[in-house]
Amino acid sequence: xxxxxxxxxxxxxxxxxxxxxxxxxxxxxxxxxxxxxxxxxxxxxxxxxxxxxxxxxxxxxxxxxxxxxxxxxxxxxxxxxxxxxxxxxxxxxxxxxxxxxxxxxxxxxxxxxxxxxxxxxxxxxxxxxxxxxxxxxxxxxxxxxxxxxxxxxxxxxxxxxxxxxxxxxxxxxxxxxxxxxxxxxxxxxxxxxxxxxxxxxxxxxxxxxxxxxxxxxxxxxxxxxxxxxxxxxxxxxxxxxxxxxxxxxxxx
Amino acid sequence: xxxxxxxxxxxxxxxxxxxxxxxxxxxxxxxxxxxxxxxxxxxxxxxxxxxxxxxxxxxxxxxxxxxxxxxxxxxxxxxxxxxxxxxxxxxxxxxxxxxxxxxxxxxxxxxxxxxxxxxxxxxxxxxxxxxxxxxxxxxxxxxxxxxxxxxxxxxxxxxxxxxxxxxxxxxxxxxxxxxxxxxxxxxxxxxxxxxxxxxxxxxxxxxxxxxxxxxxxxxxxxxxxxxxxxxxxxxxxxxxxxxxxxxxxxxxxxxxxxxxxxxxxxxxxxxxxxxxxxxxxxxxxxxxxxxxxxxxxxxxxxxxxxxxxxxxxxxxxxxx
Numbered sequence: 278x279x280x281x282x283x284x285x286x287x288x289x290x291x292x293x294x295x296x297x298x299x300x301x302x303x304x305x306x307x308x309x310x311x312x313x314x315x316x317x318x319x320x321x322x323x324x325x326x327x328x329x330x331x332x333x334x335x336x337x338x339x340x341x342x343x344x345x346x347x348x349x350x351x352x353x354x355x356x357x358x359x360x361x362x363x364x365x366x367x368x369x370x371x372x373x374x375x376x377x378x379x380x381x382x383x384x385x386x387x388x389x390x391x392x393x394x395x396x397x398x399x400x401x402x403x404x405x406x407x408x409x410x411x412x413x414x415x416x417x418x419x420x421x422x423x424x425x426x427x428x429x430x431x432x433x434x435x436x437x438x439x440x441x442x443x444x445x446x447x448x449x450x451x452x453x454x455x456x457x458x459x460x461x462x463x464x465x466x467x468x469x470x471x472x473x474x475x476x477x478x479x480x481x482x483x484x485x486x487x488x489x490x491x492x493x494x495x496x497x498x499x500x501x502x503x504x505x506x507x508x509x510x511x512x513x514x515x516x517x518x519x520x521x522x523x524x525x526x527x528x529x
Numbered sequence: 530x531x532x533x534x535x536x537x538x539x540x541x542x543x544x545x546x547x548x549x550x551x552x553x554x555x556x557x558x559x560x561x562x563x564x565x566x567x568x569x570x571x572x573x574x575x576x577x578x579x580x581x582x583x584x585x586x587x588x589x590x591x592x593x594x595x596x597x598x599x600x601x602x603x604x605x606x607x608x609x610x611x612x613x614x615x616x617x618x619x620x621x622x623x624x625x626x627x628x629x630x631x632x633x634x635x636x637x638x639x640x641x642x643x644x645x646x647x648x649x650x651x652x653x654x655x656x657x658x659x660x661x662x663x664x665x666x667x668x669x670x671x672x673x674x675x676x677x678x679x680x681x682x683x684x685x686x687x688x689x690x691x692x693x694x695x696x697x698x699x700x701x702x703x704x705x706x707x708x709x710x711x712x713x714x715x716x717x718x719x720x721x722x723x724x725x726x727x728x729x730x731x732x733x734x735x736x737x738x739x740x741x742x743x744x745x746x747x748x749x750x751x752x753x754x755x756x757x758x759x760x761x762x763x764x765x766x767x768x769x770x771x772x773x774x775x776x777x778x779x780x781x782x783x784x785x786x787x788x789x790x791x792x793x794x795x796x797x798x799x800x801x802x803x804x805x806x807x808x809x810x811x812x813x814x815x816x817x818x819x820x821x822x823x824x825x826x827x828x829x830x831x832x833x834x835x836x837x838x839x840x841x842x843x844x845x846x847x848x849x
Contacts, residue, residue, distance in 0.1 A: 328727060354729030366727075368720035379717045382710050383729030390710045433729060 279342050281306045281437055281468050282327070282358075287336030289319075289326055289492075296322040298492040299336070304437065309459075309469045311483030311500070313476075315513055319492035320472045321363055324439050328360050329353040341436070357385040359430035360439035363472075365422040367414035374410040376425055377401050377432040384433025393432075400432040404458050420451045424458070431462060438462065440471040444478055456482065480504065488513060535704060535787075535849050542791070543697040547690060556685075561802055563689050566696040568794035570750045571771070572778040573699040573787070577743040579776070580785035581712060582736055583719030584634070585642040587772055588649035589747065594766030595652060596622050596748025597755035601668050602661070604756060610677060615691075615752040622748035623741050630740035631733060637722070646769070653767035667762030674759070688757045692750060699746045703787045704849055706742070715739055716785070770815055777818045780825045782833050788848040789834025796833075 280303035289297045297319040304310050312320050325331045327338060329350040338346045345353050359380070368376050377397030381388055388396060401407055404424040409417065414425055423443050430438055440459070444452050456478060463469060473479040479486070479500075486503040488496040490513060496506045503509055546566060550559035571593060578586045596618035603609040603617055633644050657665045678684035706712040714735050717725035726732045755761040774797065782793020797818075804810040804817060825832060838845050 330723075330727070350726045351729050351731045354727065360727060362724075362727075366721055366724035368717050368724065371716065371720060375713070375716075379713055379725065379730065380728050382713060383731075390713065393710075429728065 279339075280304060281341060282470075283337075283339040284323075284327065285337045285339070287323075287326060287333045287338060289322060289331055289333050296492050297326065297333070300489075300492065300494055301336075302487055302494065302497065304468055304470055306436070307463070307466050307468050308484045309463055309471060309482055311479040311486040312470060312472045312489065313474075313479060313486060313513065314489035314495070317491075318489040320489055321441055322492075323489070324360060324441055324470075324472070327353075328358055328439060351383070354384060354433060355387065357434070357436035358439070359384065359433045359435035359437075361423075361426035361430050361441055361443055363441040363445070365419070365426055367417070367422055367425055369415040370413055372411050372413055373401060373406050373417070373425055373428070374398065376414050377428050380429040380432030381434070384435065386434050396434065397428075397432045400428045403431060403461060404428040405454065420447050423447065423455070427455075427458065427462075431467075435467060437468045437470070440469060440473075442472055442474065444473055444475050452478065534847050536701075538788075538848070539697065539700045539704065542700070543693060546693045546696065550689070551686070559686075559689050561798065563692055564802075565795050565798040566692045567750055567754060568775070568778060568798050569696045569791050570692075570699045571747055571775040572782070572790045572794045573696075573703045574743040574745075574747050575775045576703060576779050576784060576787075576790045577706060577715075577739050579779050580790070581706065581715040581719055582739045583722075584736065584740075585638075585776075586645045586740075586743070587642050587776065588645035588647070588769070589743070589775055590767060590769060590772040591645075591649040591652050592622050592626065592744040592747040593751035593754070593771070594649075594656075594763075594768075595625075596751035597761050597766050598656060598662055598668075599748070600752025601670060601755050601761045604674055605668055605670050606661070611674075611753075611756060614756070615749045618752040619745045619749040623745040626744035627737050627741035630737035634733065634736040634740060649767050649769060649772070653763050656766070657763045663762075665763060667760065667765075670756065670759035672759075674756070685757065688753050692753050695746050695750045695753070700787060700791060702742065702746065703790070706739075707787060707849055711735060711738065719785075773815070774818055777822045777825075780832055781821055783831055783835050786832070786834040786849065789832050789837075793833060 282304040284300060284302050286299050286301050287297055288299055314320055322331065326333050329348050332347040337344055340356050340358055343356065345356060368379065374397055377400050378393050381393035381396040382390060398410065401410055404427050406424055406428055409421065417425060427443060444455055447455060459469065459482060471479060471482065483500055485498065486500050487494060488503060488509050495512055496503050496509050546562055550562055571589065575586060575589045578584045599618040599621055600614040603614040604611060629648065636644055656662055662668060672681060675681045675684040678687050714730040717728065717730050718732055718735060722732055778793040778797045779790050781797065783789030801814045804814050829836060
């Protein structure tokens, strides 16, 4: 069986900085893959390469067996790949429902307007925004905007969802709610790649973890194994207290 | 669509425009409403780019001027009937706009706005040196071209009704696009183009489509307008001040709304008419337009319609 997403020897640099270097990995249907690494490790760049915002200088990216390297973002979205942004990008003067309707209209199914509205409403319910459907996106709280990012991506009915720090900036209650939502999405059979700095959260959510540093893959494997890897502890966790926290979080 | 109240509001506006001057055979009212209809056409179509897709098209008058030239040329030099000339103008200008749009719409913000002025200037320079179109002295139509329409007197009425028809089509087009999937995509582009592309909106195609659509009816109205004048020359056809007026109208009325832009155009024409006839202010309209634009941008960024919506929230459900 071929993987849902295959990243094959991909490289990208900005000026003299090698942001991603000969990176390869695969995502299987239905799994949650955690992506961790220090700031500047190339995590967000990797997302931008996968969904077409940047074109890799070397290497190929295949989604559902189709080569999507260098295709524009709107084509890639049509194939069933959606994402959220680390810095939220709401369509500010449109309502929550309209934001999600855009996702549904132009997503994988390419739905007509009326049908798209139904799908959008459903997605908003999944993330818990059903009471704010008519509210302009600009009036949402930061937690609300993060949920909107997720609802909009979900409206596209994707096969793979790239989540870029959806938990950052949320309080503990909101984080708990968001984790429940992510689990709910996974139960629908949608594969997820998640970038996150909150160790406990990502260790419990992920089926597998990839550790990036300086654009290269440092380690890959089950959360419990990655967390005990001495190279990971040295390069990323550094701080022994964080390492200990991680040990506790990872299921033995 | 027939069930929506807004559809019937547009139909009513068209009926009033068509009947009001015809009933009393009021030529003066006809001329004033004709200009209002031209303004409504130009501003409504500009609104597709400015209000929906968020692209500032400063040179939108190029569609009007080029349409005028194509129609007048075919009617005078090739003896085409008016209907064929105006259709040719609409189709040719709209097709050109689509091709240009695919290229020039890669630019954003101020760069796009500047390039649209460049296009208008370049076309004007070309036409001024294009001998088949009379170069800088332009094309005169002989009185004979009005014969198939039953002579000059009747022709003016026919042209007026045609322009009102084009105005009506502009309003329906604005409304139809706004309530469609394409409209939703354009509004998303207007809010945040990068986010829209990531959500799957085919941004280059949609922008070129909007640019092309916004050229069609202004080109036809340009054809009718210059056919009526029986004279066209480059400095009238590609007059940037008319572009600016369309921009002021769109901002004043409320960019992105159908009603606001139409209302803005009508009020602007009334004001312009008043200023032209008052002795102290004749030819003062551009100064007033500038001041109006400043006041709108600074204090009422969502225009007249934004004010109406916030004052009477119920209107939002009916007036697009």
